[in-house]
Amino acid sequence: MRMIPMQQSFLSSPIRILLFIGVFMITTKGTTQKTTSAKQDSVIVKKIYNASLLEGKSYEWLDYLSNQIGGRLSGSLNAQRAVEWAEKELKELGLDKVWLQSVMVPKWTRGVTEFAYIETELGKTTNVPICALGGSVPTPIGGLKAPVIEVKGIEELADLGTEKIKGKIVFYNRPMQAELIQTFQAYGGCVDQRYAGAKEAAKFGAVGVIVRSMNLRQDDYPHTGAMSYGDLSNSEKIPAAAISTNGADLLSAMLKLNPQIKFNFNMNCRLWKDVESFNVIGEIKGTTYPNEYMVVGGHLDSWDLGDGSHDDGAGIVQSMEVLRLFKKIGYKPKRSIRVVLFMNEENGLRGGKKYAKEAKEKGENHVFALESDAGGFTPRGFSFDCDEANLQQIQSWKPLFAPYLIHYFEKGGSGADIGPLKKEKGIVLAGLRPDSQRYFDYHHAANDTFDAVNKRELELGAATMTSLMYLMDTYGIK
Amino acid sequence: MRMIPMQQSFLSSPIRILLFIGVFMITTKGTTQKTTSAKQDSVIVKKIYNASLLEGKSYEWLDYLSNQIGGRLSGSLNAQRAVEWAEKELKELGLDKVWLQSVMVPKWTRGVTEFAYIETELGKTTNVPICALGGSVPTPIGGLKAPVIEVKGIEELADLGTEKIKGKIVFYNRPMQAELIQTFQAYGGCVDQRYAGAKEAAKFGAVGVIVRSMNLRQDDYPHTGAMSYGDLSNSEKIPAAAISTNGADLLSAMLKLNPQIKFNFNMNCRLWKDVESFNVIGEIKGTTYPNEYMVVGGHLDSWDLGDGSHDDGAGIVQSMEVLRLFKKIGYKPKRSIRVVLFMNEENGLRGGKKYAKEAKEKGENHVFALESDAGGFTPRGFSFDCDEANLQQIQSWKPLFAPYLIHYFEKGGSGADIGPLKKEKGIVLAGLRPDSQRYFDYHHAANDTFDAVNKRELELGAATMTSLMYLMDTYGIK
Incomplete structure (x- = not known):
């Protein structure tokens, strides 16, 4: 034990005790808050997964999109049918706003x-x-x-x-x-x-x-x-x-x-003249920061050989499901959440470019965008196009995802359609990363059909996306 | 800056410098060794994955077992054909020893x-x-x-x-x-x-x-x-x-x-009298610790409705592949490595019990056993039945597996066949944990057939098992 030199004892005991208690309280309060919110987050994430696996609609939607509509190349009759179907389904969710965004797309036909x-x-x-x-x-x-x-x-x-x-x-x-x-x-x-x-x-x-x-x-x-x-x-x-x-x-x-x-x-x-088509957009208005926009989406067009179930029917129905699950569990986002079903990813990216252009023209502040365009397989995590501070915040959520076997949170590409939203800073772009081993067995081929998608895997992807959207909405970006 | 009290300076400078250098050298040497071996490990793990994905034999083997033999319920003609086939294939690998271990198994037939x-x-x-x-x-x-x-x-x-x-x-x-x-x-x-x-x-x-x-x-x-x-x-x-x-x-x-x-x-x-069948065993003798045994295996029997490709043809060919890959990359294990293809997991576990009983009778020191019996899907990691010290050692290898998207290293069950090898201490039991979402779509049903297994996923599983066997062999257990 070291003796306290006289001059140090001038700081009187009561003050030191108060200081000590103060520090203790701050620490305790911070820890408690953190623990409470982590616990609350884990409850909500569990609710999201349960709702997706037990009362999900993604698989039923995919069944319709794949088997009742089918392959939907930009500019085709099927693409237009997909636009109308998606608009109708989103309207039935009771979102705050659903609309079509006009975009001119290339029209190419395979012929016989x-x-x-x-x-x-x-x-x-x-x-x-x-x-x-x-x-x-x-x-x-x-x-x-x-x-x-x-x-x-x-x-x-x-x-x-x-x-x-x-x-x-x-x-x-x-x-x-x-x-x-x-x-x-x-x-x-x-x-x-x-x-x-x-x-x-x-x-x-x-x-x-x-x-x-x-x-x-x-x-x-x-x-x-x-x-x-x-x-x-x-x-x-x-x-x-x-x-x-x-x-x-x-x-x-x-x-x-x-x-x-x-x-x-x-x-x-044959390549024809460009024709009009549409991005389909649905929105839930944010309660606290209505002017901060978070986008979740996939692309509504597909190649014509299969029915585009993995590419990108899965991404479409998972993105729609994000907003539906929020409604289902009664979560009211603080920020405005948009589902954007982009047209023409496959041969032009016109939908993605148009959406970003109009967002910029209107001065809409987009802070987060998530795309699912890598198939409806078991989700493994996400890759992120963002700065280090945001990546660290996201990686701090890993324990929340561990029970769902979601481990992958790394830097990397996000999605082609949301790419044009990229700006210097102030936005996080993310891509769902499902297991990719079988993706290219089906990609752009006649066997990319509904039967190649597993219901649970699709639903787990939707829940994983919804959970990330929830956390991004709750904590915002850095 | 704090003044050094007089009494501390009695420790003279030269001695302090020597002490400092000594500590520095020890630290540097330790770090360098660790870095070198981690680097060497990552080179070998890469070799293993490349060999499995580019020159693997697991898929070809599974094709034969599933399509030329088929469902192989204990006591059936097909089970006997599987035993003979496996023995022949193991003998062609040039192992140090291949043998059959006799075991009496139940014989039940489905009839019409x-x-x-x-x-x-x-x-x-x-x-x-x-x-x-x-x-x-x-x-x-x-x-x-x-x-x-x-x-x-x-x-x-x-x-x-x-x-x-x-x-x-x-x-x-x-x-x-x-x-x-x-x-x-x-x-x-x-x-x-x-x-x-x-x-x-x-x-x-x-x-x-x-x-x-x-x-x-x-x-x-x-x-x-x-x-x-x-x-x-x-x-x-x-x-x-x-x-x-x-x-x-x-x-x-x-x-x-x-x-x-x-x-x-x-x-x-109908249930008949027990009949004789066999575990099929192959061994590579260890170079340094030949009396320490490490087992990798699956079960050779299957139900009769499908051809047992996921349950457990996949585990069989992956286990055989572990030894083949060691041979292929020229790795000579320090410990004796056995592949054990167990008979009668499905309705009796007689093979697993017999193997453990005989090992005990012979006083063979088994230190590690790994089973693959959860399907041939994309591997996610392993679960371990072992003590905390060994789990920690294994978890320290996580960075080596990260490039292969193998993240799961948790406590849990291992495999039914290797369960009887369990003892108080001195053995680590492990089970390969592939993605499990689709497993029960096929499990014990007529659709558990070769076409439900993806070549890459099967090969990734074999490489993941081989890599763990390599690390367990190199570092031993605690």
Whole structure:
């Protein structure tokens, strides 16, 4: 024990005791408040999950959207039916406001079902499954037949040069990397072949391109998706198709046996003039900060081959469910919460751009946006596009999510549709991150259908999104 | 700045400097070693995942086991074929030793396909899908027809009493709780109806029992599973069947409309004398501690309705893959590693008991056992039956697993087959914990087939198990 020097004892005992009690009270009060609110939060989060799993509507909605409407490419009759259905369903939720936001979208049609075959010699043919890439020009009537040159990527074109490419069909055959755990990374490492493959090959005189489907599985489904001709003139554009993974391996094997074989494919897809379509928006007015907006959404359009259940029917019904669950459990958000069902994510992003543009013009202060566009699989967490302070706040909520096996709260991308809302600071963007292992088995293909979505997994995703929205609304952003 | 009192400066400068350097060196050395080994571990873990995803054999093995052999109930011809196949495959891996361990198992056969119908009046019938529970006695030839009394659990029987139960079929209709996130908990909350329902109902004079399938989904598959008559005499035993979830809801609704309806079911299952079967075991001898054994396993038997791909074909091929991956990446374990493919988990656990008994008799020091018996879905982590010190060591490896999205390392059950290895201390038991949301869609039902297993998910599970085995082997247990 150390003796107290005389001068220190000038601070008289009663004052020291008061100081001590004061500090103690502040500490206790802070801890108690924190404990109480954490406890209250966990009760509300439990209510949200229970409501989603026991009285959820997301699966029933998806059943309708997938099986009664179906694939809904921008500008199609089905896309318009989806707009009308979503508006009607949101109106039935008794939100404060539901409206349509007009947006001009591209209209591309697939036409009659494509077909293709490999010709080893005249009359000896083997059929392979293909589909036109979204935005492609058609083949000439009667099809396009030409020799094939296989490459593993755009960067090989320059080495080959015009001499070896001119008059041929370029076959892009770089597979997704199976060893990447996050399958979206594997997708990102291949998708340039699909998006820019035709544009680049055309510069070397190619007459068409065939692209290996972005699929980690060996099967017979061709996977469509957006492609772009950049600034090529109409006469320079060449037709572009996806081939199934099995078809790609077959074509590659046959080319090794005989480099002289020809590929024949037939597509009569067409790009029309832009047409009017809509984002569908519903809003619950905030009780305390009505001028702070929080958005939850997905995209209402889909590709045309399947019924778009995972991409992005799941995100649509989960986003609608967020507002419905708030109503269901009687939670009145402090901030204004909007569900935005974006049009035209797949081939234009016009809906996302329009929403952000109008929000900016109106000076609406958006503080948070969450998108679900990675399939209706078991949720694992979220990735965030935000600053460090906000990420830390969000990560402090991890214990609330642990009982629901939600562990992933990391920096990363959010969602294409909400991307245009990004600003220097003052907004947190988030993307739901479901298990991604099976996503590319279905993505943009004819098997992306209702039966591939599990009810519980879909409902867990909706509850996880609602819980994050609740916490963001309760604590705001930093 | 505080002045140094005179007496403290008696410790002369050179000595203090030496002490300082010494402490610094120890700290640096420790940190460096730790960093180096963590880095080396992460390199090996990466090798393991790459090998499983790029050059894995688990999926090919499962294809054979499921599609060329199929359902393999203990004592069946298929179970014997599975034993022979597994022995052959393990021998081809070039392990140090592969052998069969004889074990007597129960032999129960389903007989011809069961059928059942609800009879509202004579001649007016509605078919419903049922299957005999494993171990049930048959109905009388021509079927069993009786009125039905619906209960939500065994505990209701005593209240109803013999008067209301005698001569009737007891219909157990308590569903799995959808709001439980961990579906095995929901299973645990219902399975007593299946396991002990017949035994308990018989005591009150029931003539048969129908049990709602342990399934979280509404569909038409009846799910079988083990049941027991306890110490009832043969004449007291009553037939027991599972009914699909849709069938259960239909029966319940019809009972509400008309409590007089009768249920008719027809089964000619049979229990035979025990027969000989085998655990299949393969071993890599440890380089440093050959007398410390680490087991990885699953169960080779399955129910007979599907082909047992998730339960537990997945666990079998993943366990075999652990040893194959060690060979593949050139890792020589310090401890002796055994893959044990247990026989008769489903209706007797004879294989697990036999293995543990023989290990004890031989004085083999088992320090770690890992079972995969929860389906071939995306792995989320493990649960552990061990003491706090070992759990802490294991949890310190979390950062190594984070890149593979493996987050779950908690206390909990391990696996039925390895359970008998449990001892006071000196062993860690672990169970692979894959995503469980869809498990009970397939469990013990005709749709538990190869197509329900995803290649990547299966391979990720095998790699996750191998990585844990590697770390347990490298660092041992506390």
